[in-house]
Each structure stands twice: as C-alpha cells, then as structure tokens.
Amino acid sequence: MCYNAAMDEGTFASQALITQMRKGAVEYCILALLARQERYGYELAQALSSVDGMLVSEGTVYPILGRLKRDGLVLTEWRESRVGPPRKYYRLTASGSAALRAFESEWRVFANAVETFLDEGESP
Amino acid sequence: MNERERRQIVDDYLRWLAEALGDGPAARRELIEDVRGHIEEAWAGAPEHNRAALLNILERLGEPEALAREEYERLGLTPAGREGEDEVLSWAAVVITVVFWPLGVVLSWFSSRWSVCDKAIATILPVLGLLLGLTLSAATFIAVERGVAQPAPATVERTNPAPESAPTAPAPDRGSNWGVLATALAFYGFLGAPLTTAAYLALRLWRRTRSGRTLAPLLVGTFLTAMLLLVLFLPAQVAPGAVQVVPRPASTSIQELH
Incomplete structure (x- = not known):
C-alpha cells in the first residue's frame, strides 16, 4: 500500500515536470512553426494539436501567442481570407528567430545528455 | 440549427470565457477576439454545419476556465x-x-x-x-x-x-x-x-x-x-x-x- 502511494506520488511528480517542460517547450515549437512560414492562429492550433501532448486544448494556443507577441518574439498582421473572416497572421521577429536558435542548440545538448543517461539505465 | 442559435451558443461560450478571465488581464479583449476568430474559422471549414459540429469545435477549444488559467499563467499573474x-x-x-x-x-x-x-x-x-x-x-x-x-x-x-x-x-x-x-x-x-x-x-x-x-x-x-x-x-x-x-x-x- 505504501509502495503504491509512493509510486503515485512519483507519477504525479513526473507528470508535473512533464507539464512544466511542455509548457516551456510549446512556445519554441510555435516559433519553429513560424520560422518556416507565416501562419494564422487556427492553423497553428491545428498543427500543434495534431501531435499528441503538445496542447491541453486548441484554445490554449492563444494565451501563448499573446505572450510571444508581448515579448516581441512575433508580430501580427491582419489579412483578408478568401473563404471566411479576415485572419490574423503571425510571423517571427528578429528576436524571435534569435530566441529560437538559442533554444534549439540548448535543447539538442540537453536532450542528448538526458538520452545518454536514459540509455545507460536501460542497458543491462 | 439556424444562424441565430449558432450565434447564441458562440456568444454564451465567449461570455463564459470573459467571466472566467474576470477583470484581471488587460489583454482579455484580444484573447476573446482570437477565440471568436478561431470558432469562425473552424466553422467555415467544418464539413457539416449543425449543432454537433459547433459543439465539437467548442470542445476542442477547451473549457474557458482552462484558457483563463493559461492566460493568467502566461501573464505571470497567478502562480499556482x-x-x-x-x-x-x-x-x-x-x-x-x-x-x-x-x-x-x-x-x-x-x-x-x-x-x-x-x-x-x-x-x-x-x-x-x-x-x-x-x-x-x-x-x-x-x-x-x-x-x-x-x-x-x-x-x-x-x-x-x-x-x-x-x-x-x-x-x-x-x-x-x-x-x-x-x-x-x-x-x-x-x-x-x-x-x-x-x-x-x-x-x-x-x-x-x-x-x-x-x-x-x-x-x-x-x-x-x-x-x-x-x-x-x-x-x-x-x-x-x-x-x-x-x-x-x-x-x-x-x-x-x-
């Protein structure tokens, strides 16, 4: 029983860590999507929610976009759409590109390091 | 479902979101407009235009409280x-x-x-x-x-x-x-x-x-x-x-x- 409780606590802690990591990383995933091309909010929400575990729900992309805009990492521009209402397009700013490059190199080093230890743990 | 009913459901959802956001974030109006734009965009591209399709769009958007929590967190206003x-x-x-x-x-x-x-x-x-x-x-x-x-x-x-x-x-x-x-x-x-x-x-x-x-x-x-x-x-x-x-x-x- 105690063992189970401890395991639950461990699962809970790792879930909280994953949630925090995801919240931090999703901002850079949006920047990465915008590095390739300008996109509008709905398009970004669709792209992110097509991958499991990226967004809690589609709507949560908007507070994140708001934050990126306030931080000066993205710019917005309204454009007419052929099929519906005008769309607000997001594009990277120079500081957005710089932030993405910095995160990318840090992330690769970090992910490699974690992978190394996880692989060691798995080998007999 | 006619256009009036559709607007009613969307307005109710957005009012719920506005209430969940309360008076706090200054950017609440922009967030509400973004979400409205999302709903309109999803509706325009929906294969069927009925009540179930609209409810699916709103469900994928998430509960207004979850959006409000995200907004507060991203603004750094309410740490846990x-x-x-x-x-x-x-x-x-x-x-x-x-x-x-x-x-x-x-x-x-x-x-x-x-x-x-x-x-x-x-x-x-x-x-x-x-x-x-x-x-x-x-x-x-x-x-x-x-x-x-x-x-x-x-x-x-x-x-x-x-x-x-x-x-x-x-x-x-x-x-x-x-x-x-x-x-x-x-x-x-x-x-x-x-x-x-x-x-x-x-x-x-x-x-x-x-x-x-x-x-x-x-x-x-x-x-x-x-x-x-x-x-x-x-x-x-x-x-x-x-x-x-x-x-x-x-x-x-x-x-x-x-």
Whole structure:
C-alpha cells in the first residue's frame, strides 16, 4: 500500500515536470512553426494539436501567442481570407528567430545528455 | 440549427470565457477576439454545419476556465498558489459583507474574481441601503416628533383629546401601514442591502471559481432565506409598536370655518 502511494506520488511528480517542460517547450515549437512560414492562429492550433501532448486544448494556443507577441518574439498582421473572416497572421521577429536558435542548440545538448543517461539505465 | 442559435451558443461560450478571465488581464479583449476568430474559422471549414459540429469545435477549444488559467499563467499573474488565495479572499469578502459590509466591500476590491462593474455595484448597493435606512428613520422620527405619526396606542389618548363637539375621525389604517412600511424599509436598508450585496457577489463567483458551483448556490440560498425571514417576521415585530398617524383634532378646522 505504501509502495503504491509512493509510486503515485512519483507519477504525479513526473507528470508535473512533464507539464512544466511542455509548457516551456510549446512556445519554441510555435516559433519553429513560424520560422518556416507565416501562419494564422487556427492553423497553428491545428498543427500543434495534431501531435499528441503538445496542447491541453486548441484554445490554449492563444494565451501563448499573446505572450510571444508581448515579448516581441512575433508580430501580427491582419489579412483578408478568401473563404471566411479576415485572419490574423503571425510571423517571427528578429528576436524571435534569435530566441529560437538559442533554444534549439540548448535543447539538442540537453536532450542528448538526458538520452545518454536514459540509455545507460536501460542497458543491462 | 439556424444562424441565430449558432450565434447564441458562440456568444454564451465567449461570455463564459470573459467571466472566467474576470477583470484581471488587460489583454482579455484580444484573447476573446482570437477565440471568436478561431470558432469562425473552424466553422467555415467544418464539413457539416449543425449543432454537433459547433459543439465539437467548442470542445476542442477547451473549457474557458482552462484558457483563463493559461492566460493568467502566461501573464505571470497567478502562480499556482495565488489562485487559491484569491479564491479564499473572495469567499471571505462575501461572508464578511454580511457581518460588516464596509470591510467586505473593501476586501472585494482586492480580488480579481469580480469585474470593476461588479465591485462598483457591490459598493453602491449597501451605501444606497444605508441612505435609504437613514432617510426613512429620520422621516419617521420627524413625523413622530411633529405629532403626525406617534407610537400607538400609548400616546393616542394624551395627544388626541378630541373635543366632544367635534366628530372624532377614526385613526386611518393607512398611517399605521406607512409606519410599518417605513420601518421595514429602513431595516431592509440597514440589514437587507448588505445581504443582497453578499448574494450578488456570491452569484458572480458561481462560474469564476472552482468552488463556486457548490458554495455559490449554498450561500445565495442562505442569504435569500435570511431575506425572506426578514421580510416575513420584521413587519410582525414592528406592528405592535407601530407608529400610527393620529389625526389632528377635527375641531381646529371646524373652528377655523366659524
């Protein structure tokens, strides 16, 4: 029983860590999507929610976009759409590109390091 | 589903979101417009245009509370613990408003769960109640002092020595009723207005806090019952000693006629 409780606590802690990591990383995933091309909010929400575990729900992309805009990492521009209402397009700013490059190199080093230890743990 | 129904559902969702955001984030209008744009975009691209398709769009968007939490977190306004503190503060403000409304109302201004409009209403209501109570109490007091309205029946005999020659007009019931009504309204102003304010604040927390769905109906129910008891029993308490309008001696006017 105690063992189970401890395991639950461990699962809970790792879930909280994953949630925090995801919240931090999703901002850079949006920047990465915008590095390739300008996109509008709905398009970004669709792209992110097509991958499991990226967004809690589609709507949560908007507070994140708001934050990126306030931080000066993205710019917005309204454009007419052929099929519906005008769309607000997001594009990277120079500081957005710089932030993405910095995160990318840090992330690769970090992910490699974690992978190394996880692989060691798995080998007999 | 026609266009009017569709708009109604979308507006309800956005109103729910606005309520969940409360008065806090300055960027709430932009967020609400972004979400509206998302719904319109998804609707335009939906393969079918029916109620189920619209509800699916809203479900994928997520619960307004989740969006509001995300917004607060991204703004760095409510770190995990702060939200709970804010909720406790809000409920404390509601309860304290009943006991000592000036403190409760001041506390409500420190909570981000109510809009400025809600807080303004909560501030004005008990002040109006107090003014109403004071005005009616003063009016009743002055009326008694002038002998127009006096406590019945003790003073009736003393102040109304109707001359035998003059026909004595029966004490009109209207005067007595006016006294009861004025006293009841004065009591409402003093006690009822803070209760109404607390009920209003609790009602506005219904959807804005996690505990709102349980606590708000409970508190609003309690306040309404208290109000009902106040309305039912107060006049009964006031009636026996009610102020009663005593007519001036009829002889005065008759003498004047002569």
